Amino acid sequence: MLRARIAGTGSYLPKKILTNKDFEKIVDTSDEWITTRTGIKERHIADDNESTTDMALIAAERAIDSSGVSSDDIDCILFATVTPDMNFPNGACILQDKLQTQNCIALDFSAACTGFIYGLHLANSLIATEQAKNILLVASEKLSSITDYTDRNTCVLFGDAAGAVVLTSSDTSQGILGSYAGSDGSKRELLKREGGGSRLPYNKMGPFDYAKLYLYMDGKAIFKTAVQRMTSSLGFALDKAGKKLEDLDMIIPHQANLRIIEMVREFAKLKEEQVYVNLHKTGNTSAATIPVALDEAIKEKKLKTGDILGVTAFGGGLTYGAAVIEI
Numbered sequence: 624m625l626r627a628r629i630a631g632t633g634s635y636l637p638k639k640i641l642t643n644k645d646f647e648k649i650v651d652t653s654d655e656w657i658t659t660r661t662g663i664k665e666r667h668i669a670d671d672n673e674s675t676t677d678m679a680l681i682a683a684e685r686a687i688d689s690s691g692v693s694s695d696d697i698d699c700i701l702f703a704t705v706t707p708d709m710n711f712p713n714g715a716c717i718l719q720d721k722l723q724t725q726n727c728i729a730l731d732f733s734a735a736c737t738g739f740i741y742g743l744h745l746a747n748s749l750i751a752t753e754q755a756k757n758i759l760l761v762a763s764e765k766l767s768s769i770t771d772y773t774d775r776n777t778c779v780l781f782g783d784a785a786g787a788v789v790l791t792s793s794d795t796s797q798g799i800l801g802s803y804a805g806s807d808g809s810k811r812e813l814l815k816r817e818g819g820g821s822r823l824p825y826n827k828m829g830p831f832d833y834a835k836l837y838l839y840m841d842g843k844a845i846f847k848t849a850v851q852r853m854t855s856s857l858g859f860a861l862d863k864a865g866k867k868l869e870d871l872d873m874i875i876p877h878q879a880n881l882r883i884i885e886m887v888r889e890f891a892k893l894k895e896e897q898v899y900v901n902l903h904k905t906g907n908t909s910a911a912t913i914p915v916a917l918d919e920a921i922k923e924k925k926l927k928t929g930d931i932l933g934v935t936a937f938g939g940g941l942t943y944g945a946a947v948i949e950i
């Protein structure tokens with residue numbers, strides 16, 4: 624049976640950093656509040672002229688360089704984002720042009736913070752059914768472009784980043800062993816950006832509608848569902864992989880809140896060093912958190928060939944999912 628193997632990883636964090644101390648000057652907050660409630664210390668913010676695909680391109684080039692796969696051989700680009708450069712053309716086509724890859728499948732999809740996991744799930748199916756051989760999966764988010772920097776409830780949480788992997792066809796045990804993706808649209812009001820789409824287009828907006836161009840979140844309600852969905856998704860992915868919690872060498876959970884990560888770690892009965900955390904220096908970068916953390920964990924040699932990795936995420940939609948991967 625064919626499966627998708629991770630052949631290369633890459634990531635990009637913009638240069639500009641906003642620290643908790645910087646936020647003390649912007650909104651009524653404190654380093655102490657942000658650190659104890661979230662674990663976040665700083666986040667990277669893209670320049671005004673730096674778009675989601677600009678960041679994606681750098682992460683993608685780094686992933687391709689480290690993969691041993693030529694960009695000529697990429698036959699599918701999957702692009703997870705909720706902050707695309709524009710409605711269309713999609714980011715995958717922009718990347719295809721900039722990377723000069725061949726005629727290929729070029730698809731953007733929106734699954735918020737679960738975007739990367741949805742991408743792994745899709746990529747594994749495309750490779751298993753021989754619809755693609757070498758897939759570039761990119762997750763890139765410029766959340767600063769939809770963040771209200773006067774709203775202390777949300778602005779301290781989010782950052783900008785891009786992460787990418789090259790997935791290649793494998794007939795060995797190396798690769799995605801099992802994955803799960805799910806949704807609960809009845810809770811879609813908990814995390815959303817309502818304005819700017821066909822329901823509320825820019826040219827129909829009144830002055831009271833402008834706030835709807837920013838991300839809205841009911842943090843408390845999200846928190847409760849996040850832990851339950853991330854842990855159950857990981858359980859489903861383990862079942863599909865024919866693995867157990869004790870088989871996991873490491874997990875990389877979606878980096879949204881350290882308290883959520885701690886609860887997932889307790890569920891998985893893992894030691895602290897088996898759970899990769901970089902949230903303190905990135906904040907929540909939506910779909911990009913897991914591929915950025917994965918790239919760092921591999922570069923820091925915290926993950927090695929043969930290790931069994933669990934990734935699990937949760938996000939707006941609501942969406943959730945997990946995957947179990949042999950590195």
Ligand SMILES: CC(C)(COP(=O)(O)OP(=O)(O)OC[C@H]1O[C@@H](n2cnc3c(N)ncnc32)[C@H](O)[C@@H]1OP(=O)(O)O)[C@@H](O)C(=O)NCCC(=O)NCCS
Pocket residue numbers: 651652653656657660661736775776777779840842843845846849879880907937938939
């Ligand atoms: C957002 C979150 C950090 C808030 O933490 P919390 O412990 O639930 O805090 P509460 O919502 O109870 O808010 C407590 C108080 O802090 C205030 N507060 C909110 N943001 C604040 C900030 N940045 N600085 C200081 N105070 C803040 C609130 O206004 C509230 O004040 P009030 O009691 O006077 O109304 C937390 O709910 C969370 O992380 N939720 C999940 C978010 C998430 O993961 N989203 C992404 C999903 S992919």
